[in-house]
Amino acid sequence: MSFAPTHPESVFTYGAPQLKFGPGxxxxxxxxxxxxxxxxxxxxxxxxxxxxxxxxxxxxxxxxxxxxxxxxxxxxxxxxxxxxxxxxxxxxxxxxxxxxxxxxxxxxxxxxxxxxxxxxxxxxxxxxxxxxxxxxxxxxxxxxxxxxxxxxxxxxxxxxxxxxxxxxxxxxxxxxxxxxxxxxxxxxDPELTITQPAGVTAASGLDILCHALESYTARPYTSYEAKRADQRVPYCGSNPVADLWCEKALALMAGSFRRAVRDGDDEAARMDVAMAATFAGLGFGNAGVHIPHANAYPIAGQVRAFRPADYPAPAGEADHGLVPHGMAVSLTAPEAFRHTFEAAPDRHVRAAELLAPGADRPDAAVDFLPGVLTDVMRDVGIPPGLGAVGFTGADVSSLAEGAMKQERLLATAPRAVTVEDVAGILHRSIELW
CATH class of the missing domain: 3.40.50.1970 (Rossmann fold)
Structure with missing residues (x-):
């Protein structure tokens, strides 16, 4: 389902902090x-x-x-x-x-x-x-x-x-x-990330990828109804400036993410991933994110006993489960992008090409980005689906209800999203591979 506003928006906004980047x-x-x-x-x-x-x-x-x-x-x-x-x-x-x-x-x-x-x-x-x-x-x-x-x-x-x-x-x-x-x-300062453990690098790196992918595939700013200046929100939809940051973030991650997880002392890889994180932030901080992030919030909020390596429990919380944010986002991302493909096929294909340059394209283009993304997840040690972090089909209804509360995020999805759509994505994400 596409969006067809009566009076399309003609203005997008862009904001960013001052930035200082580099070792030291x-x-x-x-x-x-x-x-x-x-x-x-x-x-x-x-x-x-x-x-x-x-x-x-x-x-x-x-x-x-x-x-x-x-x-x-x-x-x-x-x-x-x-x-x-x-x-x-x-x-x-x-x-x-x-x-x-x-x-x-x-x-x-x-x-x-x-x-x-x-x-x-x-x-x-x-x-x-x-x-x-x-x-x-x-x-x-x-x-x-x-x-x-x-x-x-x-x-x-x-x-x-x-x-x-x-x-x-x-x-x-x-x-x-x-x-x-x-x-x-x-x-x-990329030097500050050298001590980041491999598991944290993997989970937080998936957050980078999803920031860039969700922003790049977000509904265009022109698909919204025209707004007054005082009605505009930070997440204004995909736009030409945010697109540039997202494309560059994906290209940097394609070359360096696996290396940064495998060898934390690889300074060049750490530099690229730190830059990709900042670039993706500059993109999604304006365009917005959508379904994977909306799903991630109830996943993180409803986890029971799962806690990954490299995330020790705080004192007194040994029995408190944790699905790190980036991991929670990634666990439904492949199926979310399969769902959103029809709204912007060219964007989904281009994103897959940036993330896996030279990769063979599958016969069905809808499978390209989900396949590329699951390859990355598998390579850096992300669990193979919601089932691996303790959820079952019986949890889907509660998770879907929690995701639907994320109205600000779902409004940025390139297709209108129903609770049935979200439940389907969650069901298909119980086991990704």
């Missing part, structure tokens, strides 16, 4: 923060990243540059509403700050976004969470400058307007979305 870029943070007028900074990280010593090194350097640093190192991997509230309460008690500095993966960066939002705006966390889960309130005040320093390669959170969280009581992942959440500056 973290050593210039004192200068960067001084340019933002920062004298007292909240550094947000998590225990795992703190254990690498990188946040302490950065805090020490900033101290020598005359910037006072307060550290919050309890960000939760895959944040929950409770973990974000804990971070906000810590920040409010330690305020005031001139800026917020996030050092870590998407979980730390998203935690920093929530903290920044609630340091500068009144109300509580759920007031701002996307509808229908939360109140979908827009921040009325500008946020403090946020500098994001990613230590993983995948989420693209350093580029985007999104903060993702798990609302535990509803067993669903959702988010907060507003242009004011976009970081002011992204400092991407």
């Amino acid at each position: 870029a973290r050593h210039e943070l004192g200068h960067d923060l001084a340019q933002l007028g920062a004298h007292r900074v909240l550094l947000v990280t998590d225990a795992g990243v703190a254990a690498t010593g990188a946040p302490a090194e950065i805090a020490e350097t900033l101290g020598r540059d005359g910037i006072e640093v307060v550290v919050f190192d309890r960000s939760r991997v895959e944040p929950t509403d409770a973990s974000l509230v804990e971070a906000v309460e810590f920040a409010r008690a330690a305020a005031p700050f001139d800026a917020v500095l996030a050092v870590g993966g998407g979980s730390s960066i998203d935690t920093a976004k929530a903290v920044d939002l609630l340091l500068t705006n009144d109300g509580e966390l759920m007031d701002y969470v996307n509808a229908p889960v939360g109140g979908a309130r827009a921040p009325g005040n500008p946020l403090l400058p946020l500098v994001a320093v990613p230590t993983t390669t995948g989420t693209g959170s350093e580029s985007t307007t999104i903060c993702v969280l798990d609302v535990v009581s509803q067993h669903v992942k959702t988010g907060i979305s507003h242009p004011r959440l976009r970081p002011t500056l992204a400092v991407v």
